[in-house]
Amino acid sequence: MFNLTLELKLKPTVAQIAVFEDWLEQSPKVYNYALKERKDWYNSRKCQINSYSKSSEYIIPADGPLPTYSSQSKALTTYRKTSPALLRVKVALLQQTSLRLEKSFVTMWEQSHGFPPLKKKGALRSFNEPQLGTTFHQGNRFKLPVIGCIKFWQARPIPQGAIVKPARAVRRFTGWYIMLTLQWDVSIPDTIPHSNPVGIDIGLTNFVATSKGRLIKRTTFFAEAERKLKLLQQRVTRKKIGSNNRKRALEKVALLHEYLANSRKDWHRKLSHQICDNAGIVFLEDLNPVGSKVAMLAQHCLDAGFGQFFNILEQTCFKRGVYFQKVDPKKTSSICPNCLKETGKRELSQRAHSCHHCAYTTDRDVAATQVVLKRGLAAVGHTACDACVQVNSLESLRSKNPHA
Template identity: 30%
Template sequence: MKTSYQYKIKPNKEQAEKIDNTLEMLRYQYNYQLAQRFDWYEMNRCSIDRCSLIVSHLPELKNQPNYYSQKASLVQLKKDRPWYKDIHSQVLQEIPKKVEITFDRWIKGDVNGKKSGKPRFKGKGQYKTFTYSQFNQAHFINNRITLSKIGSVKVIVHRQIPDGFKIKTVSVTKKADGYYVTLSLDDQTVPTIKPDFNANNIVGIDVGLIDFYVASDGSKVKAPKFLRKSERRLKSAQRKVSRRKKGSNRRKKAIVKLGKQHKKVADTRKDFHFKTANNLLKNYDVIAVEKLNIKGLAKSRLAKSVSDAAWSQFISILTVKAENAGLKVVAINPNGTSIECSNCGTRVKKTLSQRTHDCPNCKVSLCRDLNASINIKARGTHALKAQLMSS
């Protein structure tokens, strides 16, 4: 079983400067290696995709920068720029890996063939995380963690690491309110499914903007709308940033305050997602959810409300916590869950403003979200049986 714990750290002034300098140097190197990829791409690309065989000429292609060549160049980098020796080698080697992933997603796409936008160079303060890909368990004792090239840093341990879990990687992140470490943990002895798992204890949930979710048993949770409730404070903080002179200390302070306001909204939303996921997993062994195209919804006129609800984050948290507890989350095809009658299967088309499902065939009348969640449960039950039979 894999999980991660995040702790706030309290570096002294000298350690904080080392972290900031490390992030800036990594940002320079990231931009440099990304520029190498762009230069190769522009030098070897051709706007003409076909031509006559008689006049065709294939120019000699330059060597393409890849992960291994850019990783090997780091040896010379430390000779030319000795100050890069202040960064641990594992941390520095993460740069070509990030560049490789970012560039390939733009050119080739991900495993599903979906391409990302053109990578951007990172401006000052935009590079916020670095990772130690290997970590010695003995370097985290009580409330102190030893980070190579930085030193022993105080950690606010708000919860202990469970017995049996080993620290695989450590990431250091700079946020608006300070510095954090994220520990990636792993324990191979934890069973993937709990012994008393009950496949019949299943519920379907339909997420929405009015109710955060409506369950197939009739229970529901209102959408908290954290961003909407904080808009006045965020607007006030944003105005202060806009009124300050660019490059001034007052503007920097205003940006920090704005960042803290946004972080407070994000943290409150995340806490709500964790508590909601815990309540579901306490009562059910299987949760069926829709496999929504959230990116598509985020481009609609409901973009702000969809972002405020953050369904993708909630489903991700729910899935991870279910795996850690030996339970199941089943994602089903959402096509038709809102218009199919949960009682007879008749398709009843309705507009988004119609909040009641009225079936002309079997005369059933109920909330459209409840109708959808019952359909989700039925599809989830079918999908779960297929999974269990295949395994």
Template identity: 35%
Template sequence: MRVAYQYKLRLTKSQVINIERWLDMLRCQYNYLLADRFDWYERNRCSINACPIVCHLPELRTNPDYYSQKRTLPNLKKNKPWYKDIHANVLQDCVKRVDLAFKRYLKGDYKGNRSGKPRFKAKERYRSLTFSAFSKNPIKGNWLNLPKFGWVKMIYHRPIPDGFKIKTAIVTRKADGYYVTLSLQDDSVTTVILSEEVSNPVGIDMGLKSFLIKSDGTDIPIPQYYRKAQKRLKKIQKAVSRSKKGSNNRKKVVSKLGKAHKKVTDTRKDFHFKTVKGLLDNHDLVAHEKLNIKGLAKTKMAKSVLDAGWGQFLSILSTKAENAGLITVGVNPRNTSQNCSNCGKKVPKKLKDRTHYCPHCGYVADRDVNAARNILKLAVGHPVCNKAYRVSEPIGGVGKKPTL
């Protein structure tokens, strides 16, 4: 099982200078390796499908990949001795980032979706570095030993459980300081857990009027953290646009703007974690829709959809349910708002119609409550009732439909 714990670092002035120097050297190396990839790409491709009889043929060279560029690191340390201060694994992670960015540009991800052309990193755009080799006891009290960097102080607010092993540590520069994210692994805990029966299941319908509505009729109000902070963010953004580029005053205001945006992000994430805890404490099965969030983010509702953070919430729900041995089921959202949850007949209605009334059976309910009950029925394959549903499928994956 893999989990991630994040802690804030309390670095000294000398450590801040050192880590900024590391980040700048890694940024330069990233840009150099990316330029090498672009050079090969321009020399070995042809933009047209035919050439004249007499033409210049560039000298072909081997395609630079992850392994060939990683083999250049020893020569880099010989030619530029100051790179010896950086741990080898940190430099190798820089090569891996270049390889991943270029592969997504040419081939795409596992779904075939291609990313845009990779950009060279500006001074403030390379913000993190990854350590992947540690001693046996890298943590002593509230101190963390980073390879070749030394001991750093952190706010150790969450002790690491016994038996967990640190695999990687990502040090990230954010608006309000430096953070370290520890990736932990525990081989003694299995991620697939079997359950004899699931009691008290619930279906949830995500919305913009309320954050979510349960199939039992209760709802959770939507906080709208970004919309509430818009006035303050607009005021700070105006100060940024009025300040002179490159001035110290602009740097201060930009830092203030970053902290304001980070506060919105942190409060939204805290709300998501608390909402997930409330759901999993009271329900063994949570059914939800498989929403096309990227598609909704391109509509007129984009600001409200992104402010709600449905994608982050569903990701947290899936991870926490898997760790707790509970079930999350994603269902097809097609006609969940149109069908009657009592008789199953389709009752067409527009988005402005907020009450569901079925002319076939006379059932009347709130539109979102009716949708939540349909989601629950699709998840368990049975009308909503208080009986327990027996489950024979492995638990923990979103979209895994339990059998009765």
């Protein structure tokens, strides 16, 4: 199975936007009612049957079944016939809202979280469209149920011969977008490792360091716009809640955030293509980007967007036929790439690698990438002699150091 997701910008009319807004207004009500029903069931079983509690009394019979997605969807279909507001919304869309709540409860039990929070007005900014049909695409128009034909910006042709999975319509301050998930029932052969392997190391001082000695500085998108963002947020707090001036101020804040996200993603994509230009194999440290979000430098890590870059680099390698593999990141900064002996952990302020065993000296990040490269080559089955032939040899770097 091969999946592809296309993001296209819609051009809905005023009447179609009104229908979309009405759907997003009714969805949180269904979500909150179903959530309250489940919370009441759990609260009714907090106290013992022979005791009494004002906050946990039996508001539901003891033999009452636990509300599930199936039972709530069936009750929703029955109640929808008596509600004019819900009749305007597709039943499949409301069932997708109940399914979203079901997934939240599954995550709650698996990750030991608390109850999902209630959705405020305007909190839901997207909805799923599970029934597109086979002839939904006609030129530069989509044929959606209830909505009818809706125009979109056709920046690229939509591939033919694919199975259309449920689409997702998203409301942003720059307009309405639709995410199409296309699926092909084909088997794509895995990329075979070939020439020009490159090791990659990620950091904050140098966002990317390669085993060929290339260092790329990190761009600080959020830090550069932080002063402007602070000014816009101060303007929001000075506006009256619920006023049109406050809505316009919030829109400016959202537009700035969206601009920063798009700029960061664009830079990640261009950088990933630059890495793949002269590489046949890419090795990357198998880091946990979620763990860096709670560290001391969490804001800088979030601004760098390590997790997004990992995904984009893997996608770019797949698209361009470059072999991609993650390696163990343990002690890559404390091992000498020349003699493979541990040199001890160094302070972050020490940016040079100097081995006291073999006197090999190079940049700290470059030394880490060379360790990553050797581990990657060992993982794919290359010998040490093959590595010396296929990659830029460490001897060329050692020649710069007369004591090596």
